[in-house]
Amino acid sequence: MTTRTPLMAGNWKMNLNHLEAIAHTQKLAFALADKDYEAVEVAVLPPFTDLRSVQTLVEHDKLKIKYGAQDISVHDGGAYTGEISGPMLAKLRCTYVAIGHSERRQYHGETDELVNAKVKAAFKNGITPIMCVGEELEVRDAGNHVTHTLAQVEGGLKGIPAEQAETIVIAYEPVWAIGTGKVCGAEDAQEVCAAIRGKIAELYSQEVADKVRIQYGGSVKSGNVAEIMGQADIDGALVGGASLDADEFVKIVRFRDQ
Numbered sequence: 001m002t003t004r005t006p007l008m009a010g011n012w013k014m015n016l017n018h019l020e021a022i023a024h025t026q027k028l029a030f031a032l033a034d035k036d037y038e039a040v041e042v043a044v045l046p047p048f049t050d051l052r053s054v055q056t057l058v059e060h061d062k063l064k065i066k067y068g069a070q071d072i073s074v075h076d077g078g079a080y081t082g083e084i085s086g087p088m089l090a091k092l093r094c095t096y097v098a099i100g101h102s103e104r105r106q107y108h109g110e111t112d113e114l115v116n117a118k119v120k121a122a123f124k125n126g127i128t129p130i131m132c133v134g135e136e137l138e139v140r141d142a143g144n145h146v147t148h149t150l151a152q153v154e155g156g157l158k159g160i161p162a163e164q165a166e167t168i169v170i171a172y173e174p175v176w177a178i179g180t181g182k183v184c185g186a187e188d189a190q191e192v193c194a195a196i197r198g199k200i201a202e203l204y205s206q207e208v209a210d211k212v213r214i215q216y217g218g219s220v221k222s223g224n225v226a227e228i229m230g231q232a233d234i235d236g237a238l239v240g241g242a243s244l245d246a247d248e249f250v251k252i253v254r255f256r257d258q
């Protein structure tokens with residue numbers, strides 16, 4: 001069994017301008033110590049307009065915080081107004097990019113096919129995808145949450161070779177738990193995360209499945225993170241609202257102390 005380093009990532013969504021981003025990242029860096037980074041990988045996913053500022057701060061001050069984007073274009077360049085390409089994100093030395101977040105699926109009509117194309121664009125540019133999956137409330141109420149989520153996993157990974165698949169991060173984010181304060185019970189989250197790992201084993205191999213990090217996302221806070229992280233197949237959290245409060249995010253990184 002491989003030991004997977006937990007990944008705590010803050011998805012800032014459309015919050016914090018570039019000046020606020022600098023102040024917030026500095027606050028995180030000031031609070032986090034070497035022992036935190038030894039135990040947990042810490043990342044922030046700011047809006048595109050903040051990335052250059054965050055990069056400059058991280059590189060200048062040699063911070064151990066990783067950063068990434070919230071979306072990526074399927075195209076490498078050209079006449080695609082408003083899009084941001086993989087080469088642009090790679091030039092900013094983004095480690096991660098969130099792909100297929102439920103807010104993008106819901107408000108921008110992103111399909112599994114598009115998510116798959118974006119996963120390919122990320123890998124092509126040397127950026128690790130954090131591929132988001134998860135069911136809406138009606139799907140859970142109907143008891144189809146596992147089937148629904150596994151179909152998203154399979155669709156998103158289509159044509160991705162094992163060497164790339166083993167490095168991906170998958171974030172299980174039940175839509176009904178996002179920003180609602182309704183956290184998915186730790187055992188319910190584990191059920192789906194274990195099924196995701198099983199699907200990866202089926203698509204690739206157990207060895208690949210053991211390497212993939214699976215995060216939980218949806219109303220994660222310092223008060224519930226320890227129980228979630230106590231589950232065998234949960235390797236981190238994708239944190240929305242609580243990541244905008246530096247003290248709270250630091251507590252989440254230190255989930256072992258909660």
Ligand SMILES: O=C(CO)COP(=O)(O)O
Pocket residue numbers: 011101173177178179180181217218219220238239240241242
């Ligand atoms: O969507 C999320 C992270 O990507 C979760 O958001 P909240 O933590 O605000 O529920």
